[in-house]
Amino acid sequence: MRNRVRLLLVASILVSALPWTGCNQNKSGGSAKTWAPSRNIDFIVTNSPGGGSDIFARIIVDIIQKENLVSQPIIVSNRTDDNGEAARATVSQMKAGTLTDHTLLAFNADDTINMITNTDRRVTDFRHLALMATDKHLFYYPKGSNLQNFDAVVNRIKSGQSVSVAGSRGTDPTIIDLLRQQMGWTEAQMPYVMERSSADAITQLLGNHVELIISKPAAANPYVESGDLVPFLAFNTQRFTGNLANAPTMKESGYNDVEFPNWRTVAVSPNMSPEAQAYWISVLEKVTKTTLWQDDYIKKFQVIGVYMEQAQATNYVIGIQNDLLKLLGKSK
Secondary structure (H helix, E strand, O other), rough: HHHHHHHHHHHHHHHOOOOOOOOOOOOOOHHHHHOOOOOOOEEEEOOOOOHHHHHHHHHHHHHHHHHOOOOEEEEEEOOOHHHHHHHHHHOHHHHHHHHHHOEEEEEEEHHHHHHHHHHHHHHHOOOEEEEEEEEEEEEEEEEEOOOOHHHHHHHHHHHOOOEEEEOOOHHHHHHHHHHHHHHHHOOOOOOEEEOOOHHHHHHHHHOOOEEEEEEEEHHHHHHHHHHEEEEEEEOOOOOHHHOOOOOOOOOOOOOOOOOOOOOEEEEEEEOOHHHHHHHHHHHHHHHOOOOHHHHHHHOOOEEEEEEEEEEHHHHHHHHHHHHHHHHHOOOO
């Protein structure tokens, strides 16, 4: 546990220090006109429906359909077996051919942390066509809770009681580890219930099985709008806006800020043809330039808008992974 916390503390600094400005370069080479899909496209999500990755993928598909960017149907497929590792293994090992050229994978920082911790698979076992967005986290309490601010959480733990939190995999428990480290809390004082997605964590909270959740804005937003969830602490260096604006940062609450951005890419098999890769890169870039992307995803879910095309996106995720591997004492 000590090594993991050390890893997370340094990793948080590394990730937070990286630039988050967009880049709309297109250096993929080749012509997107030399290939076009000839059958249904499978867009794989390794989290449950309603989670952040699921929302990310479905909004991309919705925009593609509304803007008529692709002539064939795109089917979002949720494959959560073995915390998504089975699906990631399948995509990374796909052979060149029609199926490979028609398979996309929603990939993010959560997946990277889980993958390099639990398997020998690496981000270089995929082609990351584009980094399209990144988001951060908040604490939420359910309607009627007695824990309506961070001071209430601190006082509960000081009194000798515990505060249970549910969340997804990867960056969510990373935030909890960082928070425990700063506050001097043990796992027993703030137990963490890891679910397959933020949507599953919200179900646990609304069923009174835990007291708080940690989530990115996208999955929690419908419940904030309905009044079932209330955001009360932002794991960010500044407040969110809109319906999240009342949640102060850790620094505003009298502590050091805690954050770990969750970047999102669209990945494919390394054996996807260059022509198909060029085609999908072009489509994804067009998605990010639409008003729908800005309004229905970036603004609505308070996601950080960033675009990195294949070469930059790949270098970015490799850099983060390699720093994490060094801290874990693993080879690349």
